[in-house]
Structure formats: C-alpha cells, structure tokens
Amino acid sequence: VSHAAPALADADAGEAASPAAMFKSILSKVGFGELPSSFGFAVGEKVDLPFQWHWDLHTGQKKSDGSAVSVFVCGKKDLDSQQVAAAKNAVQMAKTLRHTRIVRAHDSIEVESGFYLVTEPVTPLLSGQLGDHDEREPAVWGLYEALEGLAFLHQTGLTHGLFGPSAILVTPRGDYKLGVFDLCRRDADASSLLMQRRRCGVGLMGWPEAPAYLQEAGMPSIGIDLWGTALLAAYIFGSAKAGRPGADFRPDMARAVQDLPPELRKRFPDLVKPGPLKGRSPIAELMQDPYFQRNASVSVMSFLGSLHIKSPEEREGFFEGLPKLLEGTPHALQTRQVLPELLEAQRFPGQEAAQVLPAILKIGIRLKDEEFREKVAPLVAQLFSSPDRAIRFRLLTSLGEMIDLLDDRMINDKIFPECVNGFTDSSGPIREATVKSLIHFVPRLQAKTVEGRVVKLLVKLMQDPEASIRTNAVICSGRISSSLPPAVANQTLASVLGAGFKDPFAPCRKAALQTLLATCAVFSTDELATRMMPGVCQRLVDPDAGVADTAFSVLASLRDHVLQQIEERRTTAVGAESSAAATGGGSGEAQAVGGWGSWAFSTVGSVVGSKIRGSMGPAKSSSDNSIQSAPASSPAAPSSA
Numbered sequence: 001v002s003h004a005a006p007a008l009a010d011a012d013a014g015e016a017a018s019p020a021a022m023f024k025s026i027l028s029k030v031g032f033g034e035l036p037s038s039f040g041f042a043v044g045e046k047v048d049l050p051f052q053w054h055w056d057l058h059t060g061q062k063k064s065d066g067s068a069v070s071v072f073v074c075g076k077k078d079l080d081s082q083q084v085a086a087a088k089n090a091v092q093m094a095k096t097l098r099h100t101r102i103v104r105a106h107d108s109i110e111v112e113s114g115f116y117l118v119t120e121p122v123t124p125l126l127s128g129q130l131g132d133h134d135e136r137e138p139a140v141w142g143l144y145e146a147l148e149g150l151a152f153l154h155q156t157g158l159t160h161g162l163f164g165p166s167a168i169l170v171t172p173r174g175d176y177k178l179g180v181f182d183l184c185r186r187d188a189d190a191s192s193l194l195m196q197r198r199r200c201g202v203g204l205m206g207w208p209e210a211p212a213y214l215q216e217a218g219m220p221s222i223g224i225d226l227w228g229t230a231l232l233a234a235y236i237f238g239s240a241k242a243g244r245p246g247a248d249f250r251p252d253m254a255r256a257v258q259d260l261p262p263e264l265r266k267r268f269p270d271l272v273k274p275g276p277l278k279g280r281s282p283i284a285e286l287m288q289d290p291y292f293q294r295n296a297s298v299s300v301m302s303f304l305g306s307l308h309i310k311s312p313e314e315r316e317g318f319f320e321g322l323p324k325l326l327e328g329t330p331h332a333l334q335t336r337q338v339l340p341e342l343l344e345a346q347r348f349p350g351q352e353a354a355q356v357l358p359a360i361l362k363i364g365i366r367l368k369d370e371e372f373r374e375k376v377a378p379l380v381a382q383l384f385s386s387p388d389r390a391i392r393f394r395l396l397t398s399l400g401e402m403i404d405l406l407d408d409r410m411i412n413d414k415i416f417p418e419c420v421n422g423f424t425d426s427s428g429p430i431r432e433a434t435v436k437s438l439i440h441f442v443p444r445l446q447a448k449t450v451e452g453r454v455v456k457l458l459v460k461l462m463q464d465p466e467a468s469i470r471t472n473a474v475i476c477s478g479r480i481s482s483s484l485p486p487a488v489a490n491q492t493l494a495s496v497l498g499a500g501f502k503d504p505f506a507p508c509r510k511a512a513l514q515t516l517l518a519t520c521a522v523f524s525t526d527e528l529a530t531r532m533m534p535g536v537c538q539r540l541v542d543p544d545a546g547v548a549d550t551a552f553s554v555l556a557s558l559r560d561h562v563l564q565q566i567e568e569r570r571t572t573a574v575g576a577e578s579s580a581a582a583t584g585g586g587s588g589e590a591q592a593v594g595g596w597g598s599w600a601f602s603t604v605g606s607v608v609g610s611k612i613r614g615s616m617g618p619a620k621s622s623s624d625n626s627i628q629s630a631p632a633s634s635p636a637a638p639s640s641a
Contacts, residue, residue, distance in 0.1 A: 034111040040064060041107060041118045043071050049127060050247040051166070052203035054083060055090075060118065062106075068121045069106060075114040086182035086200040091117050093181035100305075101149030103169050103179040122169035122177060126204070128246025137330040138240040141297040141337075142168075142176035144287065146232060149178030150225060151283040159188040159221055163228035165235045166202035174336040191215040193224050206250045213273065220277045229283065230271035233260060263291035296328030304341040319355040323362050334363045335371070343379065353383060354390035361394075365401045372405040381410055384418040389430055392422065396433035403440045411444050423457050428466045435461060435472045442480040450484060455492050462496055467505035474500040474508060478515035481522055489522050494531060501535040506544040513539060513547070513554045520558060525565040533558055 035043070044059035060071040074087040094105040094117055106118045123129055125142075146168055153160055160167065161183025169179040182200045183193055194215055208231060214223045234256030239249040241259050257268045267286060274282065292298050303310070303318050310318070326334055339360065346356040364376035380402065383391050396419070406415065419441070422434030438458075442450055461473035477496040481489040493515075500512025516532055523532060536558065539551035 070119050070122050072117040090182040093184045099152045103177040125168040126247040138237045143236050144298050145176040157186050161193045162201050163225045164231045208253045223274045226271045226274045296325050322359040339363045357394050361398045381414040384415050396437045399437050399440045432469050438476050439479045443483045459495050462499040471508040471511050474511045478519050510547045510550050513550045517554045
C-alpha cells in the first residue's frame with residue numbers, strides 16, 4: 001500500500017530511505033528487484049562454480065517454511081537468441097519432466113532481465129564440493145542413477161544433448177540427478193546439437209569436446225548422449241582413481257578405458273563411437289550389465305527404492321543379508337543414503353523392525369557422535385521398550401558397540417528401566433543377554449540405581465533355573481566390581497560367589513573360583529581366610545576334575561596372596577597396611593580381569609542358539625515355566641585363569 005508523503009517531511013527520514021533505494025537499485029541491476037512479491041522463494045547468495053556457464057547458481061529459501069532450495073538464474077543481457085531459446089527450453093523441460101532421477105523443479109519465472117528456475121537443493125557434480133564424499137571410491141550408484149535418468153529420456157523419445165558430468169546435479173544426501181535441459185528435445189539433429197553444445201553448454205577448459213564424427217551418416221540421434229555417457233564414466237572412475245574430483249580433473253578419452261572396471265571396458269568403444277542401433281537401447285542394456293547388477297551399492301539402493309512392492313519373503317531375505325552387503329558399499333553411501341532409507345523402512349507397515357535393526361546399528365556405530373544421537377539414538381531408546389523379544393535381543397547383544405554413543409541421561413532414564421524387565425523375562429536367551437549387558441550398563445548408571453537395583457538382581461539371578469544364566473551372573477558380578485563402591489562390591493561378591501561355589505553346574509563353580517581369584521583385592525585378609533578360602537577348599541574334592549584342578553590352582557594363588565598380606569601386616573604400621581592393601585589389589589585385579597572375563601563368556605554354554613528367531617513371542621513374566629534347560633555337560637576348562 002502506498003500513500004503520499006507529508007508536505008513537511010523530516011530530512012532525516014529522507015536520508016534514512018536512501019540506502020533502501022540504493023539497495024533496490026542494485027537488485028534491479030542483477031534482476032532480483034524485478035521478482036514480484038507473489039514469487040514464493042527468496043534468492044540467496046551466489047554459489048561459486050569452477051567453470052563458465054550462462055546460468056548462475058544461488059542458494060535460496062521457500063518463503064512459507066524456510067526450507068532450502070537452489071535457484072538457477074540466467075540473465076538475458078549477454079545472450080544471443082539461440083542461448084535465450086535454450087534457457088527457456090531448460091526451464092520448460094525441468095518443469096515438465098517427472099522422474100526420481102530428474103532434478104525436481106519447484107517453480108520458475110521469466111522477467112525482463114532473465115529466467116529464474118527454482119529446484120530442490122543441488123550442487124553441480126563438477127563443483128567438487130559434495131560434502132562427506134569418499135574421493136577414492138567411484139560413485140557407482142551415482143553413475144547408475146544418472147543412467148536411469150537418461151534411459152527415461154530415451155524411452156520418451158528425447159535426446160538430452162548435454163549429457164555428461166556437467167549435467168549431473170547432486171542432492172545433499174548424495175543422489176545424482178539429471179538436469180541442464182537446455183538442448184533436450186525430440187527428433188534432435190546431431191549436427192545442430194554439436195554446434196549448440198559449444199554455445200549453450202558448460203565451458204570447461206581442457207576437457208574433451210564431442211567429436212565431429214557423431215554427425216556422420218548412420219550415427220544415431222542419441223549418439224551425443226552415448227558419448228556423454230562414456231565421458232561421465234571416464235570422469236567417475238578416473239577421478240576416483242586419481243583422488244581428485246571436480247572440474248580440475250580432465251578425462252583423457254584415449255586412455256580412459258584403463259581406469260574402468262574390466263567388465264565395462266568392452267562397452268566403452270561402442271559408447272564413444274556408436275553405430276546403428278537397430279532397435280536397441282544402449283543405456284538400458286548398459287544398466288543390465290553384470291557389473292552393475294552385482295555391485296553391492298546398486299543392489300542395496302535398488303532394493304530399498306522398490307521396497308514397497310517386495311514380498312515379505314523378499315524383504316526378510318534382503319535384510320538378513322544386508323549387513324554383509326554393506327561391507328562392499330562406500331561409507332558415505334551408507335550414512336547419507338542407506339541409513340535414511342532403513343530408518344524409514346523400519347516404520348514400513350508389516351516390516352519387522354528386528355529385520356532392519358542389525359543394518360541400522362552396523363551403520364550407526366560408524367556415525368559421528370552427534371549424528372548418532374540425532375538419527376539413531378531415539379530409535380534405540382524407542383525399540384528397547386518393544387515387547388518383541390527379537391528386537392530386544394539384537395539391541396542387548398549390540399550394546400557394547402553403541403554404549404559409548406549414548407548419553408548418560410538416555411541410558412538412565414529411558415533405556416535401562418526398560419531393560420530391567422529382561423531379568424525376569426520367561427525367555428532364557430533374553431535373561432542371559434540382559435545379564436551380559438550389565439557389564440556395559442553399570443559404568444554408566446547412577447550409583448543409586450546400581451546399589452538399589454542391579455546388586456539385588458544379580459543376587460537373585462543365582463536362583464535362576466538356567467545354569468548358563470547363573471554362571472554369567474557370577475562372571476558379571478566380578479566384571480562390574482570395579483565400578484561398585486568397595487563395601488557394595490564386597491557384599492555382592494560374597495553372596496554371589498558363595499552361591500556359585502555350591503552351584504550344581506560345574507562351569508558355574510569353576511567361574512566362581514576364577515572370579516574370586518580375579519577380585520581377591522575386594523576382600524580383606526581376614527575375609528579371604530575365614531569366609532572365601534573355606535569355600536575353595538570344598539571344591540578341592542569336586543567331582544568334576546576341571547573344577548577341582550582350578551580349585552587347587554586358585555587356592556595356591558590365594559595362599560600366596562594372603563601370606564604376602566600377613567607378612568606386610570607384621571612388618572608395617574597399621575596406617576601403611578591399608579594403603580599397601582589397596583595399592584597391591586588394584587594392579588592384581590587389572591591383570592586378572594582380561595583372562596577370566598573373556599574365557600567365561602566364550603565357554604559357558606549359551607541357550608541362545610538358532611531357535612531365537614522362532615521361539616521368541618510376546619514377553620511373559622517369570623512365572624511362565626517354558627524355560628530351556630541348561631547344558632548337560634560342562635565345557636573344557638582353560639589351563640589358567
């Protein structure tokens with residue numbers, strides 16, 4: 001709304017208005033001032049590009065919600081009629097074409113000074129500014145995406161005309177999109193395209209030019225696109241081999257075949273100098289080449305892109321083998337493209353989160369701490385509350401790999417309270433996995449939680465009907481003792497080890513003996529002599545030879561330890577006695593933990609097995625009697641603790 005100024009205007013107000021007028025004048029010179037207020041996008045800063053082009057690239061925002069966009073601006077002032085027509089064609093084609101591999105156009109406008117084309121946020125492939133990118137890894141999936149976009153054009157009777165590295169635009173998550181449609185048309189004439197390509201394409205100093213033989217008789221009309229495909233392949237594989245992406249890398253078409261995978265080399269000459277097609281679709285055939293069909297990146301992303309049409313059996317088989325497939329995919333592809341697809345897939349109707357979870361965790365643990373907390377941690381916290389035992393089992397067994405990426409508040413407030421239910425679950429594998437998880441949980445839990453809940457749960461587990469769970473409870477009590485207050489550790493170990501010495505399961509008795517040896521510094525000399533060593537002596541006549549042998553070895557070591565303490569007591573003052581005991585115990589414990597802790601978890605009979613998938617239904621209380629039996633025989637004992 002405008003109105004007449006007052007007759008007596010303040011001079012200062014006039015001076016204040018002049019900078020705004022100057023700014024508007026500047027905008028008018030570059031064209032932005034001509035954009036109507038109804039245009040729904042704001043044009044931002046210009047992006048520096050390492051090549052000459054009659055299109056300028058700007059950042060931008062959608063006015064309604066502030067979402068990011070890219071704005072391509074083409075001024076008419078310095079263009080001839082052919083270039084203006086090509087720019088108008090680029091805008092029209094971008095708005096008309098609809099395909100997942102074609103850059104998505106939001107809006108466009110033509111003003112007196114030029115053209116404005118608003119697209120999803122993209123960066124030219126040749127800018128070399130692609131963020132988290134594996135420079136030494138060829139972007140095979142990106143090449144395949146570009147070929148899909150080109151194949152779509154050819155199926156609709158269109159020739160791109162400028163296809164090659166300069167026509168590829170990359171989204172923030174790393175998808176390769178086909179753009180730059182200045183010369184895209186039907187019934188294209190090869191000689192006309194070659195002439196206009198030099199005038200309307202990106203200017204790259206030292207880059208190969210499309211050869212003149214492409215306009216010879218017998219050459220297909222899409223021959224210029226096929227040559228561009230060869231140039232794109234040469235760039236993707238050559239720049240990765242050289243570790244130098246961007247416009248500074250200049251492909252040598254005469255030697256480029258040496259940089260290609262052996263499977264693609266035989267196709268390269270037919271792309272560089274194509275012959276009559278005779279009804280063939282060279283790009284579609286190239287996409288079906290075994291190199292692409294067997295490539296892990298292509299297999300993973302192609303399946304995820306068509307997940308909605310796959311059968312439950314196909315999805316289950318795919319997700320089962322996905323963790324292994326990921327070993328053959330670039331790290332950037334995993335974190336920027338695969339992970340978002342998996343996070344979406346676990347919410348897919350009918351899709352079991354337990355199937356997707358292993359791959360999510362495999363990628364998630366490789367993220368930066370901030371990214372993990374933002375993208376994966378909320379899902380982990382949510383899934384720990386799931387009644388699905390398969391999900392909880394996978395989370396518990398993967399806890400050691402991701403515990404350092406979870407913050408203390410989430411562990412104490414959201415995750416561990418849900419895990420406590422696992423101690424009383426009717427499923428043996430869940431109880432066993434929950435016990436083992438304490439080794440990772442306890443150092444991160446609040447002291448009141450450890451003393452008020454964890455200790456009581458460990459003591460109670462010594463009455464569990466599963467022998468392997470009782471054994472792991474013994475081992476776990478020793479492993480976490482260094483994270484407990486001395487008095488609490490003493491009391492807990494005394495209770496747990498006392499029960500372990502008398503357990504009917506031989507590996508449990510043996511684990512109790514070795515745990516005592518590893519944690520003897522927790523007990524005073526008097527406690528060892530009067531409370532703990534008598535229990536060891538009873539095991540000297542154990543019916544299991546392995547347990548008896550371990551008892552003799554442990555007793556001898558404890559005797560030496562006690563003797564040393566007694567001698568120090570006799571020769572030192574009372575004040576020095578406590579200090580010496582504490583100092584001596586710390587190093588002994590540190591030396592012992594590695595041997596017995598790793599042995600115990602690997603040798604105790606596990607009830608997990610292959611039945612975990614089929615046997616796990618909704619969670620039940622511990623009153624359910626459907627608990628698997630403990631192993632009948634004990635594993636071989638190690639030669640030393």
